[in-house]
Amino acid sequence: MKTPEIGVVGAGAWGTALAQMIASDGRDVLIWAHEPALVEEINRSHTNSLYLPSARLAQTIRATSDLGEMAQCAILLLVTPAQFLAETLSRMSAFPRDLVLCAKGIEAKTGRMMHEVASQAAPASQIAVLSGPTFAHEVAAGMPTAITLACGGGEEQWQRLSSALGRPSFRPYYSDDLTGAEIGGAVKNVLAIACGVVDGLGLGQNARAALIARGYAEMQRFGEALGADRQTLSGLCGLGDLVLTCSSTSSRNFSLGEALGKGAKASELMANRHTVAEGAFTAPVLAEMAASRGISMPIVDAVNRLLDGADARDIVTGLLARPLKAEGPSA
Numbered sequence: 409m410k411t412p413e414i415g416v417v418g419a420g421a422w423g424t425a426l427a428q429m430i431a432s433d434g435r436d437v438l439i440w441a442h443e444p445a446l447v448e449e450i451n452r453s454h455t456n457s458l459y460l461p462s463a464r465l466a467q468t469i470r471a472t473s474d475l476g477e478m479a480q481c482a483i484l485l486l487v488t489p490a491q492f493l494a495e496t497l498s499r500m501s502a503f504p505r506d507l508v509l510c511a512k513g514i515e516a517k518t519g520r521m522m523h524e525v526a527s528q529a530a531p532a533s534q535i536a537v538l539s540g541p542t543f544a545h546e547v548a549a550g551m552p553t554a555i556t557l558a559c560g561g562g563e564e565q566w567q568r569l570s571s572a573l574g575r576p577s578f579r580p581y582y583s584d585d586l587t588g589a590e591i592g593g594a595v596k597n598v599l600a601i602a603c604g605v606v607d608g609l610g611l612g613q614n615a616r617a618a619l620i621a622r623g624y625a626e627m628q629r630f631g632e633a634l635g636a637d638r639q640t641l642s643g644l645c646g647l648g649d650l651v652l653t654c655s656s657t658s659s660r661n662f663s664l665g666e667a668l669g670k671g672a673k674a675s676e677l678m679a680n681r682h683t684v685a686e687g688a689f690t691a692p693v694l695a696e697m698a699a700s701r702g703i704s705m706p707i708v709d710a711v712n713r714l715l716d717g718a719d720a721r722d723i724v725t726g727l728l729a730r731p732l733k734a735e736g737p738s739a
């Protein structure tokens with residue numbers, strides 16, 4: 409059986425939606441699933457009842473549990489949750505030229521961004537980051553979506569990837585800023601938890617808008633310190649995704665925050681879920697990275713303390729009691 413040009417590593421909601429989007433022009437796609445039963449389900453009934461039950465998958469999507477076969481694809485989309493990327497890559501002995509990173513997070517144990525994890529595991533590959541306001545179920549349904557495609561291999565890699573991944577209703581926009589694209593996605597997940605808390609506590613829409621704007625200032629401060637381009641953060645993968653995720657219960661991060669705001673315990677919420685809320689893993693490492701660099705991120709810090717068991721109302725009282733100051737990202 410011929411190996412398809414494009415492969416997707418990770419058959420959660422996002423990997424499955426991306427495979428479906430890629431197959432929408434009739435091409436073959438190979439997808440690797442961590443769960444053997446899911447490999448069988450995708451091949452037998454063309455569904456993913458575990459992670460994307462709303463979609464009827466294209467017949468040209470084939471699933472495998474063989475990571476070795478994935479390396480034969482020319483373009484590999486890596487869509488495992490951030491904390492599993494290094495381990496998954498360590499099980500592969502060869503890599504294609506193009507690796508496209510789709511997870512939104514920071515490695516908790518090391519503080520590495522996803523492109524650092526990937527380039528250390530596969531130094532000969534060219535790394536790209538695909539990130540933006542993209543709920544999986546909408547992409548799988550073919551609804552119009554725009555996304556940042558940041559290419560470490562510059563415009564030559566962009567030519568290859570944009571023609572392979574672009575579709576009439578899936579529009580990538582070029583960037584060469586891997587760091588900015590990754591910081592946007594990682595930070596917005598933590599801020600979405602905060603916005604969910606505000607909704608869960610019933611604090612109103614003014615408070616949510618304030619949190620989005622002040623959270624964006626935190627994203628800009630952190631991004632600037634790590635060398636991200638401010639223009640990247642004001643685009644699809646930063647502000648765009650922040651707006652989407654901070655205003656919808658379709659977001660797992662927002663929903664986690666909402667439950668916390670309603671009084672649920674973080675430890676119980678985390679123990680009982682089978683889908684990923686990346687912000688919960690990113691918050692502690694992000695708070696630590698910011699503190700060690702002297703970057704003020706009070707909202708990220710508050711989410712981190714909440715996940716650690718602090719009371720939501722006490723946290724909000726603390727945030728509202730902060731000294732008044734100038735607006736602007738550097739303040």
Ligand SMILES: NC(=O)C1=CN([C@@H]2O[C@H](COP(=O)(O)OP(=O)(O)OC[C@H]3O[C@@H](n4cnc5c(N)ncnc54)[C@H](O)[C@@H]3O)[C@@H](O)[C@H]2O)C=CC1
Pocket residue numbers: 418419420421422423424441442443459487488489490492496510511512513542543544545682683684685686
């Ligand atoms: N769902 C969405 O709408 C979007 C998700 N993303 C990002 O994509 C990444 C993946 O998220 P989803 O596909 O939504 O996840 P999901 O919550 O739907 O599925 C969990 C995933 O984790 C995998 N997994 C569990 N244990 C594993 C292990 N030991 N090794 C490797 N994989 C393991 C499962 O196989 C499954 O693919 C996350 O970083 C998320 O932030 C990005 C854009 C949209």
Ligand SMILES: O=C(CO)COP(=O)(O)O
Pocket residue numbers: 512540541542543544597600649652653658659660661662684685686
């Ligand atoms: O990243 C996403 C949309 O762009 C999905 O957000 P959640 O992971 O919070 O569901």
